[in-house]
Amino acid sequence: xxxxxxxxxxxxxxxxxxxxxxxxxxxxxxxxxxxxxxxxxxxxxxxxxxxxxxxxxxxxxxxxxxxxxxxxxxxxxxxxxxxxxxxxxxxxxxxxxxxxxxxxxxxxxxxxxxxxxxxxxxxxxxxxxxxxxxxxxxxxxxxxxxxxxxxxxxxxxxxxxxxxxxxxxxxxxxxxxxxxxxxxxxxxxxxxxxxxxxxxxxxxxxxxxxxxxxxxxxxxxxxxxxxxxxxxxxxxxxxxxxxxxxxxxxxxxxxxxxxxxxxxxxxxxxxxxxxxxxxxxxxxxxxxxxxxxxxxxxxxxxxxxxxxx
Amino acid sequence: xxxxxxxxxxxxxxxxxxxxxxxxxxxxxxxxxxxxxxxxxxxxxxxxxxxxxxxxxxxxxxxxxxxxxxxxxxxxxxxxxxxxxxxxxxxxxxxxxxxxxxxxxxxxxxxxxxxxxxxxxxxxxxxxxxxxxxxxxxxxxxxxxxxxxxxxxxxxxxxxxxxxxxxxxxxxxxxxxxxxxxxxxxxxxxxxxxxxxxxxxxxxxxxxxxxxxxxxxx
Numbered sequence: 001x002x003x004x005x006x007x008x009x010x011x012x013x014x015x016x017x018x019x020x021x022x023x024x025x026x027x028x029x030x031x032x033x034x035x036x037x038x039x040x041x042x043x044x045x046x047x048x049x050x051x052x053x054x055x056x057x058x059x060x061x062x063x064x065x066x067x068x069x070x071x072x073x074x075x076x077x078x079x080x081x082x083x084x085x086x087x088x089x090x091x092x093x094x095x096x097x098x099x100x101x102x103x104x105x106x107x108x109x110x111x112x113x114x115x116x117x118x119x120x121x122x123x124x125x126x127x128x129x130x131x132x133x134x135x136x137x138x139x140x141x142x143x144x145x146x147x148x149x150x151x152x153x154x155x156x157x158x159x160x161x162x163x164x165x166x167x168x169x170x171x172x173x174x175x176x177x178x179x180x181x182x183x184x185x186x187x188x189x190x191x192x193x194x195x196x197x198x199x200x201x202x203x204x205x206x207x208x209x210x211x212x213x214x215x216x217x218x219x220x221x222x223x224x225x226x227x228x229x230x231x232x233x234x235x236x237x238x239x240x241x242x243x244x245x246x247x248x249x250x251x252x253x254x255x256x257x258x259x260x261x262x263x264x265x266x267x268x269x270x271x272x273x274x275x276x277x278x279x280x281x282x283x284x285x286x287x288x289x290x291x292x293x294x295x296x297x298x299x300x301x302x303x304x305x306x307x308x309x
Numbered sequence: 310x311x312x313x314x315x316x317x318x319x320x321x322x323x324x325x326x327x328x329x330x331x332x333x334x335x336x337x338x339x340x341x342x343x344x345x346x347x348x349x350x351x352x353x354x355x356x357x358x359x360x361x362x363x364x365x366x367x368x369x370x371x372x373x374x375x376x377x378x379x380x381x382x383x384x385x386x387x388x389x390x391x392x393x394x395x396x397x398x399x400x401x402x403x404x405x406x407x408x409x410x411x412x413x414x415x416x417x418x419x420x421x422x423x424x425x426x427x428x429x430x431x432x433x434x435x436x437x438x439x440x441x442x443x444x445x446x447x448x449x450x451x452x453x454x455x456x457x458x459x460x461x462x463x464x465x466x467x468x469x470x471x472x473x474x475x476x477x478x479x480x481x482x483x484x485x486x487x488x489x490x491x492x493x494x495x496x497x498x499x500x501x502x503x504x505x506x507x508x509x510x511x512x513x514x515x516x517x518x519x520x521x522x523x524x525x526x527x
Contacts, residue, residue, distance in 0.1 A: 063346075071346035079481035081345055132479070134347055179481050250480055269423060269476065271415070278346045282410065 141203035162243035187243035363393035
């Protein structure tokens with residue numbers, strides 16, 4: 001047997017250290033691309049987003065894209081679960097401008113593409129618990145809401161953050177029916193908005209958001225029921241008093257300002273003790289704060305949990 | 310029930326097939342992914358909706374038969390009514406066996422605590438005697454008058470079904486309100502019709518009595 005003593009590898013074969021250190025990004029990008037191809041993401045206009053990988057440990061399998069993008073509550077496109085996927089094509093998610101105003105030192109209007117470039121994007125795989133007792137696991141891509149708030153520099157009087165969805169019945173045909181007092185509105189207390197879990201999502205599964213999931217930018221607060229995650233945001237305002245929120249306006253005894261996930265506090269008409277994870281047969285127990293108590297429970301210390309629905 | 314001739318038989322089987330077709334469609338959808346990402350919830354809801362739809366169709370058959378001058382249509386009330394009961398049973402079975410997996414404690418709590426479930430259960434219980442007395446033997450034993458009386462319970466069951474539906478809707482109340490309007494119209498028709506019939510009967514009786522007391526002129 002011939003044993004070669006001359007080295008096979010030359011200097012130029014060594015991977016550049018910079019590239020070596022970024023190896024995980026290639027894997028992530030490759031995985032995202034592979035996932036997108038495998039799932040046939042095929043959303044018209046879905047574009048890949050550069051992002052860093054998920055850092056929060058989660059041992060649950062993400063819900064398939066076809067379900068995340070096929071089973072939605074987005075009344076701006078109809079009140080059935082499959083309406084948004086069928087009718088959200090009329091939404092023009094780009095160009096898009098988000099207005100930041102109210103009690104802050106640096107208000108302004110920011111184009112969505114500038115916004116996406118301004119903050120480093122990261123993947124966050126979060127559980128999503130709908131108030132209707134079903135849930136998903138969603139690999140969002142976005143940036144912390146706190147980053148945007150930091151740049152806007154809210155004044156000391158700003159105690160709450162208010163959000164507004166686009167109002168345009170041409171693009172959102174469901175707004176022709178006054179099921180909700182349009183535009184859809186949501187709000188957070190300032191400390192909730194600054195919580196590292198609060199995310200402004202611009203994508204999922206490594207690509208820009210499908211219209212029916214709230215393109216081009218939406219809120220994600222995984223410890224709250226899904227209705228708090230306002231979609232297709234056009235305005236973020238810093239305000240002094242609790243802002244009006246859509247579901248609370250509609251049925252104040254059923255949907256409070258907080259909307260915190262709590263298995264102990266039933267919806268007046270149904271139990272919140274358990275949920276059905278999309279893709280699973282058996283119901284599972286609902287966790288307090290949707291399993292994010294460690295990160296958020298401190299914000300509500302001393303408050304009556306029964307009032308945080 | 311007597312069905313004469315090939316055409317009647319054909320219509321009878323067409324009605325049966327029409328009532329069965331939602332189930333066929335669910336099975337088809339199960340293979341094509343048409344049951345949405347949350348198939349249990351979807352099927353549960355759809356079974357309930359079909360139960361209500363067929364209850365409404367059953368109530369509508371008599372007025373429609375009169376309107377179209379097709380008295381033969383009323384013969385299908387039993388088939389439609391029994392199918393309505395079938396869908397309601399499947400709806401309830403899905404809730405108990407699939408949605409709640411026979412978790413009787415939770416189900417019991419639901420019935421007591423959730424008005425929409427209490428009302429839905431009441432509607433189901435009221436339907437049972439109607440389904441049972443659809444058997445020829447029992448129909449005969451009851452006699453037409455008592456049978457009719459008993460089956461007027463559908464006028465209670467249909468509105469209960471509408472309220473059950475209305476109470477579980479989150480925001481878009483238009484669909485249950487449409488059913489409510491139709492049921493209301495059908496009940497209104499029956500009430501008005503009953504009034505007219507009673508008045509006619511009274512008039513007939515009065516005429517008869519008058520005839521008795523007054524000697525016929527030669």
